[in-house]
Amino acid sequence: MEKETARIEAFSDGVFAIAITLLILEIQIPGPSGNLGSQLIKEWPFYVAFLISFAFIGIMWINHHRLFTHIKRSDNTLMILNLLLLLGVTSVPFPTVVLAQHLGHPDQAVAARVYNGTYFVIAIFFNVLWWYVNRAHLL
Template sequence: MDKETARIEAFSDGVFAIAITLLVLELKIPHESDVGEVALSTLLLRQWPAYVSFVISFAFIGIMWINHHRLFNHIKRADNTLMILNLLLLMGVTAVPFPTAILSQHLGHFDDRLAVLVFNGTYVVIAIVFNVLWRYAVHEGRLLGHDADLTTIEHITKQYAFGPLLYLASFGLAWINVAASLALSFGLAIFFALPPHVAARHKREG
């Protein structure tokens, strides 16, 4: 990398890598003493909340890394405000293993609604910071390259604008149906994995 944002991108990649790796810590190996009393298959199946939490959070962090890379393909310059906003974003990313652990331990229990609210609430905050970072960078072309494709920039801005609203909808849905809320969160990860122009086309067709 030979642009101003090189160190920001390298540091961010490291943070994303560590955060996504920490998620696997919630997948526990059954104790040998327990296996003697209960079938291994049963013990593994009992961990289904951890599997669900892991998959959703892995998808979320992974797709966010893809989008972070996508943004910095267009952001060519850096200033103090951008670095602070990026640090706030990374703070949210590093926090994801915490609500993931809460969800894995409480999903399927009487208090799982609160666990899902904490889980999705974290995503709402991250989505807001992500949008603020992008909008700050693109405002009047502040930090974009001189050869920036304005059509692509517009598609990205429109796609990301739905992030906070959709994650907020997922947050609210948890009050009604926990399973539907988690399904929507996973679906949003798939949506934001789409290239901006594809997402825009699907939205128009819908």
């Protein structure tokens, strides 16, 4: 018998996979100018932001996977709360680019707040999801 949450998990896995893949699209490939090394080094903020966001999305996926191994059944509220979490996950590429573009510039503090704020909202969504699953006896 298939687990009742299998479709939710499959959809969520797809969203996580797409979000983590979209992160790499902002890393620009330098054109042939004879100074490839220095051009690659100039892109360091994008590498750092990519690696941090990749790790964070990976950790979120692991936590999501572990949570859903305990959930026995689903309901509409669970699906809505899960969609809110996935909304946060799909937004991660945007603050990642904002952070990368502004590291080392005067607005880097604002960029860091946008980036951190995104993860704060995602953490709220995840905790509300966990709280609901416990309260609704879906475990």
